[in-house]
Amino acid sequence: YAAPRLHQGDRTVILGDCIHTVKPYNGLGANSALEDVQLLSDAFDLTKNHKDACKLFSKNRAKDAKAMVTISRGLDRPGKLGTAKFVIPLILDSIFHKLAPKLFGPTMFGMFQKENITFRQMQLRKRLDRVNQITIILFACSVLAAGTQFLINFLARYLGMSSRTVGAGAAALVALASILRKTIAS
Numbered sequence: 001y002a003a004p005r006l007h008q009g010d011r012t013v014i015l016g017d018c019i020h021t022v023k024p025y026n027g028l029g030a031n032s033a034l035e036d037v038q039l040l041s042d043a044f045d046l047t048k049n050h051k052d053a054c055k056l057f058s059k060n061r062a063k064d065a066k067a068m069v070t071i072s073r074g075l076d077r078p079g080k081l082g083t084a085k086f087v088i089p090l091i092l093d094s095i096f097h098k099l100a101p102k103l104f105g106p107t108m109f110g111m112f113q114k115e116n117i118t119f120r121q122m123q124l125r126k127r128l129d130r131v132n133q134i135t136i137i138l139f140a141c142s143v144l145a146a147g148t149q150f151l152i153n154f155l156a157r158y159l160g161m162s163s164r165t166v167g168a169g170a171a172a173l174v175a176l177a178s179i180l181r182k183t184i185a186s
């Protein structure tokens with residue numbers, strides 16, 4: 001990402017990979033360069049001179065160019081953590097979008113295919129999706145934990161035992177079931 005200012009002086013702008021170098025396999029380079037040209041053309045149509053057109057182009061394209069580079073880099077981080085940061089959001093986006101398409105956007109790759117949405121809008125949408133996904137997951141986990149605690153307390157009263165004893169017994173049963181399942185599967 002070049003900088004918030006995408007022009008030098010009154011008559012020089014930078015376009016394409018000079019502003020926003022992205023990974024070639026994302027398929028964004030040529031299309032985003034053409035968007036740069038369209039935005040520059042629009043800036044010339046909306047202003048009276050080259051100086052104002054250059055400034056307007058910088059203003060209109062800078063945030064989107066920064067978002068594009070950030071998205072591209074986020075899709076290609078090295079190592080296991082990078083893979084996790086790539087794969088887990090794709091899985092979450094796929095699941096949540098399928099369950100509630102009006103609330104959650106498609107995966108980032110699905111958003112690349114949409115028209116009339118900027119990279120900055122995509123970035124903000126994915127941030128909102130992630131906050132909502134985490135909120136729902138944490139809520140579900142807390143409901144599950146409260147339900148488990150209620151069940152343990154209920155069984156402890158019914159069996160006349162302490163909650164700790166019933167909880168430890170339940171944990172041991174889950175561990176034993178897991179071991180048996182793996183043993184039977186192999």
